[in-house]
Amino acid sequence: MIDYQTDYLVIGSGIAGLMFALKASKHANITIITKRSIDESNSNYAQGGIATVMSSADSFDEHIKDTITCGGGLCHRDIVEKTIQRGPQAIRDLMNYGVQFTKSASNKDELDLGKEGGHSHRRIIHAGDITGHEVKKVLIDVVKNNPKINVFEYHIAIDLVTSKKLGFSTRNTVLGAYVLDIKNSKILTIRAKSTVLATGGAGKVYLYTTNPDIATGDGIAMAYRAGARIKNLEFVQFHPTCLYHPKAKSFLISEAVRGEGAVLRTSDGREFMKDYHPMGSLAPRDIVTQKIDLELKKSGEECVYLDITNKSKSFLKERFPNIFSKCLQYGIDMSCDLIPVVPAAHYFCGGVQSDWNGQTNIDRLYVCGEVSCTGLHGANRLASNSLLEALVFSSNAAESSKKYIENDYPENIEIPKWDAGSAKDSDETVVVTNNWDEIRRFMWHYVSIVRSSKRLERAKNRIELMQKEIHQYYWDFVITNDLIELRNIATLAELIISFALYRKESRGLHYTLDYPKKNDKVFCRDLVYENGKFIEGEKICE
Ligand code: FAD
Ligand code: SIN
Numbered sequence: 001m002i003d004y005q006t007d008y009l010v011i012g013s014g015i016a017g018l019m020f021a022l023k024a025s026k027h028a029n030i031t032i033i034t035k036r037s038i039d040e041s042n043s044n045y046a047q048g049g050i051a052t053v054m055s056s057a058d059s060f061d062e063h064i065k066d067t068i069t070c071g072g073g074l075c076h077r078d079i080v081e082k083t084i085q086r087g088p089q090a091i092r093d094l095m096n097y098g099v100q101f102t103k104s105a106s107n108k109d110e111l112d113l114g115k116e117g118g119h120s121h122r123r124i125i126h127a128g129d130i131t132g133h134e135v136k137k138v139l140i141d142v143v144k145n146n147p148k149i150n151v152f153e154y155h156i157a158i159d160l161v162t163s164k165k166l167g168f169s170t171r172n173t174v175l176g177a178y179v180l181d182i183k184n185s186k187i188l189t190i191r192a193k194s195t196v197l198a199t200g201g202a203g204k205v206y207l208y209t210t211n212p213d214i215a216t217g218d219g220i221a222m223a224y225r226a227g228a229r230i231k232n233l234e235f236v237q238f239h240p241t242c243l244y245h246p247k248a249k250s251f252l253i254s255e256a257v258r259g260e261g262a263v264l265r266t267s268d269g270r271e272f273m274k275d276y277h278p279m280g281s282l283a284p285r286d287i288v289t290q291k292i293d294l295e296l297k298k299s300g301e302e303c304v305y306l307d308i309t310n311k312s313k314s315f316l317k318e319r320f321p322n323i324f325s326k327c328l329q330y331g332i333d334m335s336c337d338l339i340p341v342v343p344a345a346h347y348f349c350g351g352v353q354s355d356w357n358g359q360t361n362i363d364r365l366y367v368c369g370e371v372s373c374t375g376l377h378g379a380n381r382l383a384s385n386s387l388l389e390a391l392v393f394s395s396n397a398a399e400s401s402k403k404y405i406e407n408d409y410p411e412n413i414e415i416p417k418w419d420a421g422s423a424k425d426s427d428e429t430v431v432v433t434n435n436w437d438e439i440r441r442f443m444w445h446y447v448s449i450v451r452s453s454k455r456l457e458r459a460k461n462r463i464e465l466m467q468k469e470i471h472q473y474y475w476d477f478v479i480t481n482d483l484i485e486l487r488n489i490a491t492l493a494e495l496i497i498s499f500a501l502y503r504k505e506s507r508g509l510h511y512t513l514d515y516p517k518k519n520d521k522v523f524c525r526d527l528v529y530e531n532g533k534f535i536e537g538e539k540i541c542e
Contacts, residue, residue: 003188006193007194011157016043048126048383053123075378118279126256129320160365177195202215220348231351239252240255327339355374368393423477443496452513460498470486504519
């Protein structure tokens with residue numbers, strides 16, 4: 001019945017999945033499956049860098065304070081402290097694998113430190129403005145040369161296999177996954193002693209996003225269907241500055257550009273962020289995004305502008321080579337032109353509930369990276385804290401999951417082969433594309449930066465209708481990559497709407513016109529959802 005057996009099944013080849021595999025390969029064999037080529041992932045497009053305390057002018061305490069201030073009262077202090085203290089080690093690990101970060105111009109023995117919104121100090125370790133790509137390039141190389149790691153590209157996980165779904169009444173345990181080999185249209189059954197979701201975020205739930213096409217929330221949807229606890233999905237981060245140009249598909253203008261002195265302006269030249277926050281254009285992301293949205297609604301214009309014309313061309317080319325050349329490609333010379341920008345869905349602070357070890361509430365199931373909700377980000381993530389989280393938690397998970405590798409495969413339960421039933425080839429793929437498009441549109445209009453109960457209810461009605469159609473389609477027709485992703489996007493949309501309706505207050509990234517203030521008495525806590533209902537989440541504020 002089993003097509004393939006492995007110690008660890010790692011789903012996803014972003015920085016979290018690759019780092020987990022490298023760490024765990026010291027004690028086990030690893031199989032990584034990834035739904036496109038190994039490099040394609042959110043990680044590959046990360047620009048700004050990795051927030052870490054590396055300067056004597058900075059301190060862990062200040063990074064902790066910035067993270068907690070940004071998190072709107074919902075950061076778990078113990079997780080924040082431990083994660084931030086592990087930052088320098090995470091950077092050293094990457095350098096030991098061969099990653100070359102940009103050195104300081106004044107002292108080549110030190111790393112250059114960038115600055116981003118919400119940070120009180122320069123502390124962003126970066127490789128030019130293509131940090132994610134540089135880190136991944138090195139990690140992919142090391143992974144490919146590691147005989148204990150096998151990588152299957154163009155393999156997409158469909159669902160996790162659990163003891164509960166197979167009818168066993170023991171503690172729910174993940175036994176592996178059903179996986180579609182996309183190029184050969186074949187479904188494989190993979191058994192693993194431990195399964196790790198490193199599937200990243202879900203920006204594609206929204207019409208406008210900085211994320212690449214892979215970000216369809218598959219891991220969160222699979223974990224939810226398997227019975228995992230899902231946490232804080234209402235907190236979707238919208239990056240304030242995505243390039244606004246008809247030909248630029250989701251290209252980010254890094255916050256590091258504002259860190260080097262760029263300011264946001266309206267079309268009449270007003271530096272509007274000064275009116276709203278003492279940190280001006282470098283205020284935390286939730287605030288900058290909401291204020292851009294407000295300005296655009298007031299003026300009826302389509303974008304605001306980023307102004308870094310106070311810096312020389314040579315500086316900009318040296319510090320932001322990728323952004324500079326991309327803008328130039330669209331006829332924008334950053335050294336003398338303003339850059340048109342708009343907010344776009346960027347990052348999911350919520351996800352699959354995980355403890356400090358990346359362990360979920362299901363046995364043998366681990367999560368690391370953006371798919372997880374660890375307590376680090378609270379209601380709003382501080383810039384460049386997510387790569388740090390991915391690095392720290394993938395190492396923790398590799399260590400903690402050893403206990404499962406030492407034992408045999410779970411209780412020797414037989415895993416049945418995938419049953420295609422009477423599914424036939426679809427002759428109406430338009431149903432998939434139409435539904436996909438509609439979800440992304442109404443999520444953008446009703447469930448994005450500014451919400452209201454009426455808009456959320458409207459979105460809820462829509463998604464409930466569509467879910468019926470997608471469910472029917474899923475069982476009637478042969479599974480394809482697009483159908484798997486559509487089903488997951490629909491699940492994510494439904495979950496986000498449920499979370500947003502439940503949180504009757506405004507906090508961090510969740511802003512609703514009907515409850516515009518924080519309500520600490522009732523909502524200073526995580527929202528946790530399991531098997532179709534909310535359960536009591538951890539209370540954070542004293
Ligand atoms: P990803 O890197 O997204 O990897 C997910 C992997 O899972 C991919 O390989 C994907 O193909 C695979 N996958 C997904 N579903 C399946 C499935 N069903 N089956 C098989 N494979 C699957 N954060 C920072 O800290 N600093 C930054 O400077 C920064 N800049 C950013 C810039 C951009 C443009 C974007 C989009 C994000 C940025 N972020 C940044 C956020 C950060 O990059 C991500 O949170 C982080 O890279 C997530 O890493 P990950 O390994 O969890 O997921
Ligand atoms: C950026 O470079 O602006 C992205 C940083 C992040 O998302 O953390």
